[in-house]
Amino acid sequence: MKIVCSKSELVNGVNIVSKAVPANTTMSILECILIDASKGEIKFTSNDTEIGIETVVDGTIEEKGTIAIDAKMLLEVVRKLPDADITIATDDNFSTNITCGKLKFNIMGKDGKDFTTLPTVNKKDAVIISQLTFKDIIRQTIFSIGVNESNKVMSGIHLVIKEDELKMTSLDGHRVSIRKVKLKDKYEAKEIIIPGKTLSEVSKILSGGADDDISIYIEDNYVLFEFGKSIVVSRLIEGKYFAVDKMMSYDYETKVTISKKALYDCIDRSMLFSKEGNKKPIVVNIHDNVLEILVNSPLGSMDEELEMNKQGKDITIGFNPKFVIDALKVIDDETVDLYFVNAKAPCYIKDENDNYIYFVLPVNLNNSNY
């Protein structure tokens, strides 16, 4: 095989497929990136058996062929190359020369035929959404997937398509995040659970703007994302997702409208005294037109009053500040609405049209020393 590409194409291609190279594997061929120049285009592929990525790299094929090269080494080498045309040439023993002017690298490759091919997914009935929006809704839900949960379903994001609405839901034992967006077209109803890791990697590769689309193809056991010159194929998580709709009630006794930044900054400060291992809840005390946040720990205490608008009753309720701040972090609005029922029921942070709904379970303050 002999190909010629620009450094930038090469770096970009290797960067994209590197995302699916497993960190720890007993199959050393999977630590490689497959360069396939056997069929008229230069294709880079990686495969960790859960996720596979394929991307097309612009360049010239001077001699057809394939080679598998250790991904880490290839990434390091291409990053260090001068900004010019690069030639990659292999011999029958898989010895690979990467040359550029008077610079020559030589590394040992592996037989491309040993590389595990990606599963085939039927490319029909694509769900189409803008790359920018898809990246946004991943960011706005992925933070609350369950990590290290015994229930595998929690480690995924529930994606539901119903007519022209796409809904993504994630949850762990303490909170639920829901984002809904309108699609341009109507689609047949579909529902799948995508591993969090897959969406996290897709989100990292997505570079397009609001006008660039991503196509999502769904099959029984696989999902395929296609965008730009790349595809990502992933296994789905089997099982039934939680009936989140049934957990939720929209009755409330107290509604608070408050500046998101003021609330965020205040909770951020309170976290100085509620660190890991300490796990002090914050007390949110809503009375008159003041939202007061208190925290009292062996390290010290904080007390701050914020202005707000309130409808309904006064309430005192405790939270793990991390769960509240995680939700505030991904909300782009300047003001947020908080809904409370009582000190033992979850707090809802949601906008008027339910485009986003975050609900966070409270902490029982009777067990704390308040």
Place this chain on the structure above:
Amino acid sequence: MKIVCSKSELVNGVNIVSKAVPANTTMSILECILIDASKGEIKFTSNDTEIGIETVVDGTIEEKGTIAIDAKMLLEVVRKLPDADITIATDDNFSTNITCGKLKFNIMGKDGKDFTTLPTVNKKDAVIISQLTFKDIIRQTIFSIGVNESNKVMSGIHLVIKEDELKMTSLDGHRVSIRKVKLKDKYEAKEIIIPGKTLSEVSKILSGGADDDISIYIEDNYVLFEFGKSIVVSRLIEGKYFAVDKMMSYDYETKVTISKKALYDCIDRSMLFSKEGNKKPIVVNIHDNVLEILVNSPLGSMDEELEMNKQGKDITIGFNPKFVIDALKVIDDETVDLYFVNAKAPCYIKDENDNYIYFVLPVNLNNSNY
């Protein structure tokens, strides 16, 4: 004690003195910053018994007094404060309120009287140098001090003053770095060994430009740096420094003039194959008008030819690439001159006026598989 300062003054002051708060100590009072508002100005002090830092913070003293506050906690709290006037007030039990509008932090302080005061250094015969230059020459020598050496002298930088010349030297077992600068005035001859850590911290705090000076006061066992509103006091390292002048010879058989960037980039690439644990030397092969760098390791090989100007003989010599690249990294010139005697003698990288001299011992290639 009760004082009022702006957030920025507070953050700046705490940041400066934090540099001398010990990471591990059995004396918990030394983990604190002393706030001393007993004498008409607000002074922050830290002391790890090797280095002490003192800085004056602008603000209003409403009630005189002192307090010692845990440095880590204070730094975190002040960083999180809103950008406004901050009040710090203490009571007789050292309970400390840090307030700003409707925000109140409370943390426990310690009796300021328990804080270890800094050693007194006689402020006479200051050596004066621009802050920018001093920061530069620290950066250009500190990288080659000996780390974990049994000889404590190696962990310091040798500072020699002779008339209007200031010279700094550092060395470990493999290389020597020397920087000389001209001072505006002439001084009595002085020579001291300053701990590398001290100069590293001084360099971090120095924020002034070319027109701002630093004054250096030298006593038998201590050195004191004064700049802006801060002073840094440090113990000196006892002992006699190495007679570096006697190690050096300026005869050479080969002189190479080469682009610094080209050489730096090439050695940087070669280091892909000469990592920790692998320790492959690079081979520098100077022949005709080409400087060729080769490296050959189990991971792969590299071979690159660079253009250069040569005077004298051809030579083949091996190096640990890290030692060469460390020196190139701190040289600001676009072209560098390299001087060689033979494959077993050090290589000198120096400018025409000996403002900088870096010398690096070679690696014996006979012990490698070349």
